[in-house]
Structures are given as structure tokens and as C-alpha cells.
Amino acid sequence: MLILGCGNPDRADDAAGLLVAARLRELGIDAHARSGDMLALIDEWNSEQAVILVDAVVSGSARGAITTWDARRGALPADCFSCSTHALGVAEAVELARALGRLPRKLIVYGIEATNFEPGGSLSPEVATAVERLAQDLAATARLLNSA
Amino acid sequence: MSDTTHKSRTIKVDCLARVEGEGALFVKLKGDKVTEVKLKIFEPPRLFEAFLRGRHFSEAPDITARICGICPIAYQMSAVHAIERALGVVIDPAVRLLRRLFYCAEWIESHALHVFLLHAPDFLGYPDAIQMARDHRELVETGLRLKKIGNRVVSLMGGREIHPVSACVGGFYKVPAEPELRELTEDLKWALDASLKTARVVAGFDFPDFEQDYEFVSLCPTDEYPLNEGRLVSNNGLDIDVAEYEDHFIEQHMKHSNALHSMLRGRGSYLVGPLARYNLNFARFPEVAQQISRDCGLTVPCRNPFKSIVVRSVEMVFACAEAMRIIEAYARPESPRVPVAVHAGVGSAATEAPRGTLYHRYSIDDRGLIRFAKIVPPTSQNQKRIEEDLWHFVSQVASRPTDEVTWKCEQAVRNYDPCISCATHFLRLQIERE
Numbered sequence: 001m002l003i004l005g006c007g008n009p010d011r012a013d014d015a016a017g018l019l020v021a022a023r024l025r026e027l028g029i030d031a032h033a034r035s036g037d038m039l040a041l042i043d044e045w046n047s048e049q050a051v052i053l054v055d056a057v058v059s060g061s062a063r064g065a066i067t068t069w070d071a072r073r074g075a076l077p078a079d080c081f082s083c084s085t086h087a088l089g090v091a092e093a094v095e096l097a098r099a100l101g102r103l104p105r106k107l108i109v110y111g112i113e114a115t116n117f118e119p120g121g122s123l124s125p126e127v128a129t130a131v132e133r134l135a136q137d138l139a140a141t142a143r144l145l146n147s148a
Numbered sequence: 149m150s151d152t153t154h155k156s157r158t159i160k161v162d163c164l165a166r167v168e169g170e171g172a173l174f175v176k177l178k179g180d181k182v183t184e185v186k187l188k189i190f191e192p193p194r195l196f197e198a199f200l201r202g203r204h205f206s207e208a209p210d211i212t213a214r215i216c217g218i219c220p221i222a223y224q225m226s227a228v229h230a231i232e233r234a235l236g237v238v239i240d241p242a243v244r245l246l247r248r249l250f251y252c253a254e255w256i257e258s259h260a261l262h263v264f265l266l267h268a269p270d271f272l273g274y275p276d277a278i279q280m281a282r283d284h285r286e287l288v289e290t291g292l293r294l295k296k297i298g299n300r301v302v303s304l305m306g307g308r309e310i311h312p313v314s315a316c317v318g319g320f321y322k323v324p325a326e327p328e329l330r331e332l333t334e335d336l337k338w339a340l341d342a343s344l345k346t347a348r349v350v351a352g353f354d355f356p357d358f359e360q361d362y363e364f365v366s367l368c369p370t371d372e373y374p375l376n377e378g379r380l381v382s383n384n385g386l387d388i389d390v391a392e393y394e395d396h397f398i399e400q401h402m403k404h405s406n407a408l409h410s411m412l413r414g415r416g417s418y419l420v421g422p423l424a425r426y427n428l429n430f431a432r433f434p435e436v437a438q439q440i441s442r443d444c445g446l447t448v449p450c451r452n453p454f455k456s457i458v459v460r461s462v463e464m465v466f467a468c469a470e471a472m473r474i475i476e477a478y479a480r481p482e483s484p485r486v487p488v489a490v491h492a493g494v495g496s497a498a499t500e501a502p503r504g505t506l507y508h509r510y511s512i513d514d515r516g517l518i519r520f521a522k523i524v525p526p527t528s529q530n531q532k533r534i535e536e537d538l539w540h541f542v543s544q545v546a547s548r549p550t551d552e553v554t555w556k557c558e559q560a561v562r563n564y565d566p567c568i569s570c571a572t573h574f575l576r577l578q579i580e581r582e
Contacts, residue, residue, distance in 0.1 A: 036217065039292060096278050096288070
């Protein structure tokens with residue numbers, strides 16, 4: 001299983017995905033951080049893999065809420081992921097992969113509801129709690145899969 | 149729209165898609181006559197020039213790189229060249245070539261993004277690259293691979309793809325070994341071939357019959373296609389050292405935009421970017437780029453802004469060929485940078501960002517602290533010209549249905565590959581808003 005945490009480390013809650021990846025590594029689970037141009041995600045996986053993506057989202061839910069999408073079942077809501085004005089985001093990368101027939105075998109996307117994208121800002125407490133909760137859940141899942 | 153001869157129509161695009169940053173478009177028509185055009189840039193001001201004041205000159209390349217995620221190298225290069233001019237620094241010739249290579253990589257990734265993912269959908273009739281990818285998979289895959297190759301070169305040279313960290317006043321913090329660069333050659337060979345094919349493909353698109361009498365402005369070096377240096381030249385007789393930039397160019401705040409409008413003093417709008425570089429420097433292209441231009445039917449001058457997609461593709465050909473030439477001749481310099489003696493000084497420089505000329509000026513005190521910084525990005529220089537294009541272009545297509553006019557207007561804006569986030573970094577604090 002490939003776990004990718006996405007985001008911007010310098011924009012407060014936008015770092016949520018990166019922090020989940022970092023926490024997973026502390027817990028002994030292989031996970032990777034990805035910043036900047038999300039188009040590169042398409043080259044991260046192959047069609048045989050199971051992939052988990054984690055990113056900050058703005059969907060209107062409560063701050064820190066975790067939303068899950070099965071990207072194989074339908075399109076990601078582009079508006080929720082449009083956090084960058086300079087590069088394509090996670091949703092665009094996933095949908096481009098779908099259009100090109102390059103989605104992985106399984107693709108689960110976790111969105112952590114974020115509200116603060118201030119450059120240099122601090123992580124919201126609710127987002128920090130969600131990061132820890134999601135990291136623990138994913139670590140448990142990974143351990144289960146690894147022992148199976 | 150035939151039934152609107154006497155009616156007023158307003159065409160609004162509240163959030164321009166497929167451009168970097170946040171902007172809107174407002175066009176007012178009375179019948180088929182254009183009465184108002186505003187390219188509204190509402191991306192918030194980012195105040196980078198103020199951030200730079202009081203910081204040590206060595207921080208400028210890394211601070212200014214943060215202005216843009218697409219063209220950070222342009223900001224780094226304009227910053228280091230301006231500060232080197234202020235401090236009288238002469239760089240190693242091998243470092244000079246490495247900086248050209250670094251810049252070529254940015255052109256490849258930025259042009260690939262714009263040509264394939266942002267602009268091509270306009271010509272092929274798709275709302276975005278995702279829809280286009282379903283029918284034109286090979287085209288999109290080519291674009292993604294070209295962009296990836298540009299990113300790879302940036303990573304090697306700059307330590308990372310986005311906001312690279314290797315450039316410094318006097319050279320680089322670290323330069324690659326010869327074998328590291330040579331490993332890029334196969335990718336670049338593929339990229340050159342792909343760029344040639346791309347130029348031929350996009351040259352076959354349908355282009356609106358639209359030409360304007362532009363004043364093209366670009367750097368013009370003595371004997372090479374412009375990237376890092378050269379005199380600033382126009383087709384209407386401008387020929388100046390970059391140090392004279394502010395004697396000839398002025399900036400004006402418009403109520404409807406958070407980005408300043410640049411103008412040539414006493415002359416008005418002008419155009420920077422691929423079309424200007426191409427028209428003023430065609431003879432400085434290597435033969436491979438000249439030949440593909442001819443094969444694509446490009447003329448000199450080319451005054452149709454919609455054909456900028458072809459010129460960008462030709463510039464990708466140039467960038468790949470130039471990168472291969474530099475790598476082939478590369479010998480690692482003894483030191484990645486020369487020592488820099490600190491003293492008070494003022495220096496300015498311009499380099500050619502993918503979107504056009506990027507001007508920086510710094511005043512530095514005897515402790516090496518920046519007392520003043522001025523940055524004029526290409527999108528703010530093109531802003532007035534974009535609006536003028538729209539005035540004329542909308543007049544040509546005004547009789548068409550509003551949806552079609554709107555689509556065409558957006559396409560006309562995207563001809564310039566505007567980077568709105570760059571253009572708003574510098575507004576002064578006296579902001580006047582509607």
C-alpha cells in the first residue's frame with residue numbers, strides 16, 4: 001500500500017496531509033510527503049497498487065472533520081481541493097489520471113477539513129487532533145494488511 | 149448575437165480558469181460595440197518588495213523565489229543578477245552557463261504546462277485538460293512527460309522542483325558533477341523530439357485572424373537567444389541598458405486591478421513574452437529552432453497573439469537544444485561561487501521569465517542590507533496590452549453568441565499565460581478598491 005500525504009508545509013492547516021505522513025513514519029509505517037505540483041502524483045503509482053492520499057480540504061464541514069472518498073467510484077469534488085493557484089491540485093491530478101486510464105487499482109482519498117491557510121500560520125488544534133486520529137487509524141490498517 | 153444590435157451586453161468571467169492566480173474579466177458591449185474592458189486582478193497584494201527591505205542581500209534569491217511556484221528561477225535569476233551588478237560581482241563563465249541551463253529547465257516545465265494543459269484545450273474545444281485527455285491522451289501524456297523532464301532538471305540544479313534553493317549571489321551553493329548532468333541527456337533528447345512534434349501539432353490549430361501593431365519588448369543579447377542578460381530592445385527603437393529601465397517604463401495603479409499597469413513612457417502599452425522574444429531574436433535561435441519555425445509557417449514578425457502557443461513550443465525546442473548544448477560542454481567549475489565583497493550599491497537586472505521580461509532593482513547599504521527593492525513582473529507589463537487586445541478582438545467577434553464571445557475572450561487572455569499571483573506581489577499599501 002502506498003500512502004501519500006500532500007500539502008504545503010508553510011501554510012498552516014494546508015500541511016495536514018504532510019503531517020499525517022510524518023506521523024505515520026514515526027509510527028513505523030512507510031508514508032511519503034508530497035508538496036508543490038500534484039500532477040507528479042500520476043507518476044507515483046501504477047495500476048496494480050492500492051493508494052491512500054491525504055490532503056487538506058475545504059468542503060464546508062467542521063474544522064478537523066475527516067472525509068473519505070473512494071476515487072475509483074467517482075470524481076473527486078474539485079472545489080474541495082483547490083488550495084493552490086499555481087499548480088494543479090490533488091483533485092485535478094486524480095481526474096487527469098482517470099481520463100488517461102492511469103488510476104491505481106484502489107485509491108482512497110482522505111480529506112482533513114482545514115480553515116487556516118495563512119502563510120507561516122499555526123496548525124488549528126482541531127486539525128492537529130484529526131492528523132493524529134487519521135495517522136493512528138491508517139497505521140492500524142497498514143499493520144493489519146502487513147500481517148495478513 | 150444578431151438581436152443585440154442596440155442592446156447593451158455585459159460579458160463577465162468572474163474567475164478566470166487556466167491562468168495562475170485569481171483574476172476576472174469584464175467586457176461591456178453596446179450592441180456589437182465594445183464600451184468597456186477590464187482585466188480585474190483581485191488576487192490580494194503580496195507586498196514582497198516591503199518584505200525585502202532590511203533583509204540581507206543573500207536572502208533575496210530565496211525570498212523572491214516564493215513569489216511564484218511556476219517561475220521561481222526567473223525571480224532568483226533577476227535577483228542575483230541585479231545584486232551582482234550592485235556589488236560588482238563577476239561570475240565564473242561555467243556558472244553563467246549553468247544559470248542558462250537552470251532557466252531552460254524552467255522554460256520547459258512552464259511552457260509544457262501552458263501549451264498542453266492550459267492553452268491547447270481552447271483550440272481543441274474542451275473546457276479543460278481533463279476533458280481533453282479523454283480524446284487526446286497522447287498529447288496530454290507528452291505534455292506531462294515534458295513537464296516532468298523540466299522538473300527533473302530543476303531538481304538537479306536547484307535541490308528541489310518547487311522553490312529551488314541552490315542559486316546565490318556569486319553563483320550557486322552547489323553545482324552538479326559532470327556525470328549527474330550527462331544523465332539528463334537521454335531525457336532531453338526525447339524532450340527535443342517531443343517539442344518538435346508538438347510545434348507541428350499546435351501549428352495546425354485554427355487561429356483567429358487577429359493581428360495587432362504591438363510594440364514588442366525583450367532582452368536582446370549579442371549572440372544568443374535571451375534568458376539571463378542582454379540590452380532591452382523594442383521593435384520601435386528602444387535600445388537601452390537595463391539600468392535605464394525606469395527612465396523609460398512607468399507603472400500606474402488602476403482602480404480595477406491589484407496589479408500595476410506598466411507602460412512605455414509617452415508610448416503606452418507594450419508586449420513582453422514569447423512573441424516579443426521570438427520577433428526580436430529570431431536570428432539568435434539555434435538552427436533547429438529556426439527551422440521548426442519555418443516548418444510551422446511562423447513569420448517574423450508574428451503579430452497574432454493566438455499563435456503564441458506555437459512560439460512557446462518553438463521556445464521549448466530551443467530550451468531543450470540549449471540545455472543539451474550546455475550539458476555537453478559542461479566542465480564543473482573549481483568553485484560553485486565567487487566571493488562577494490559587501491559595499492553599498494544599486495543594481496538592476498532583467499531576465500526573461502517564461503511569460504516575459506522580469507525586472508528587479510535593489511539598493512543595498514554598506515552592511516549588505518536591502519534598503520529598497522523594486523520588482524516588475526511580466527504579467528503586470530502585459531496587463532494593459534491584454535486589455536487592448538480584448539478591445540479589438542471582442543469587436544471582431546461581438547456578433548457571435550455571448551457564450552462563444554466569453555470563451556474567445558478567455559482564450560485571448562490565456563494567450564499571455566498570465567501569472568496573476570506574480571503580478572500582485574508588489575502593490576504599495578495605498579490600495580484603492582472599487
